Amino acid sequence: MYNYLKAAVAAASVFCSIAGPATAAGIEKPECVAPAKPGGGFDLTCRVAQSGLKDQIAEPMQVSFMPGGIGAVAINVFNTIRTDDPGAIVAFSSGSLLNMATGKYGEWGANDVRFLATAGADFGAVIVKSDSPFQSLDDIMAKAQAEPGSIIFGAGGSVGSQDWMKAALLLKSRDLDPKQMRYVAMDGGGEAIAGLLGGFIEVYLGDVGEMVSHLDSGDMRILAVLSPERLPEPFAQFPTAIELGYDAEWTIMRGYYMGKNVSDEAYNTWVNAFNAAYKTEEFATIQKEKGLLPLNIAGEELDADVKARVEKMRAIAIDAGLIE
CATH class of the missing domain: 3.40.190.10 (Periplasmic binding protein-like II)
Incomplete structure (x- = not known):
């Protein structure tokens, strides 16, 4: 059903440069791939990283665009020609996760990428x-x-x-x-x-x-x-479904993944950069300006959380008869 993605790889690779090696000292040629046209949520997510990490990485971050299938072309590219690219991160959203859960990315799913960090959430x-x-x-x-x-x-x-x-x-x-x-x-x-x-x-x-x-x-x-727990003002007065006794949580997450074969060294360099940025007032200001609430998780904790979240979405979709 998504065979057209294979053909799109060549076209997409024309404007997606291969980044240089990541080292313990930093990240060379950092790039955030927005899997859509300019404007919209994926572009916003990449701008959060571009601005929020400017004091954590030595080189300015490039934002590039890879439209097609609401993220389908991008995940295909990062599972074929850029599986171990150490300098590139790809924006995702909860909509991307739902597409993974319901098979809308063809053969590629949540286990075919390494989820890296969050930009914030609703x-x-x-x-x-x-x-x-x-x-x-x-x-x-x-x-x-x-x-x-x-x-x-x-x-x-x-x-x-x-x-x-x-x-x-x-x-x-x-x-x-x-x-x-x-x-x-x-x-x-x-x-x-x-x-x-x-x-x-x-x-x-x-x-x-x-x-x-x-x-x-x-x-x-x-x-x-x-939400997993009560939100800050102006929403602190509202209870969560969880505290009311319902196992129902829906985080509209925005974040980034990398290719599944990227080295631990490169992955952890990015994780450290995000964790350092999360501690700054500047990052919190950027989140607020972009209309995001704080949700700051990076590394293996996020990777495990997202993959569990996708499995839960898939189970609900199967129960509802949306997929087999």
Whole structure:
């Protein structure tokens, strides 16, 4: 299904220079590959690294673009001609992980790269209209258990998307079948919010980042945040689904991976650079300016976490009949 990727390698390699060797003293010809056209989330992710690591690496970082298949061409390139490239990192997002989980990158998956570091994150949220009869997440889940399919969930993504996965995780946490969910796919978060306020959907599975401008309006309420632990202000007042007793967490992660055959020396040089940057006020400022919340993890801890996350996504997709 993705045989066209093999043909795209040659074209992609024209504008993707092979970086020089990484040494204990630094990284030569550092490059961040954004697997899309300029603009958008992958470009933003690379700009975080470009600005955030400027005091940690000796040479300026180049940002290059490798569009195709929402990351499919890039992962193919880094599993064929650039598997051990020590100077290049590739931007990924939770959408990339979902594509890996559901086989949309063909033969390449999470075990074919080395996840390196995070740029920051956003987190899922369970949102209702201010006058909703649902006063808590427990109210929603109690009705979902008593009357499967009775609640109209909605978000800015189709069935199988990140937003759909948030609702599926909540239902699975109570052994409910996601296939019975009534889900309305909207065209983006703005339309989903309009649908919630207009009464077309009852529960919106959005992101906390997009709620900043709505917190003081009084039109909507956040019932739970799908983060591993409570977030800082302005979201500190909202409980997590985990603390409410639901095994449901959705981190909208932005980060970087490297080729799976890159040396430990090169990999750890990058890890050390990110860990040093995470400790600076400058990096925190860049995250805030780019609309990201702090999520600073690098190295083997991140690699293991992401691969476990992908397996969980795959299990949910199989249960829901999205893949075999």
